[in-house]
Amino acid sequence: MLEKITTKLRMVNVGAVKPEHFNDSSYEDLKEIYELVNRKDNFSPSEMQAIVEEIGNLKK
Template sequence: MDLSVKSPENIEYMVEQITSKLRMVNVGAIKPDHFSEASYEDLKEIYELVNRKSNFSPSEMQAIAEELGNLRK
């Protein structure tokens, strides 16, 4: 998958990977269609951060969830 290309499919993939890795309970609150291509680079940075780490503190998870909330359309 080429994440350098801004596409709805890549947004969907990154959101699914983020919510899966963080084991987010309320995944309905964060759906791929909540994000526009304008926020693609920020979403990609969050995706890369989440993929680099193997576990997260509760405060890190909260910060990531808040940032995802800020990026929503």
């Protein structure tokens, strides 16, 4: 899921988002982000920033 999210958002620093950075308790939240990212084709810069911030908040 994380690889798909980083690819779709064209994130440059993909090393900052690795599966080992997240607890199992973050799975449902990451799944929601994944589903959101898959529903849309384009993201505004503010949407991208909000998604990346939310992913950062889920890290251990």
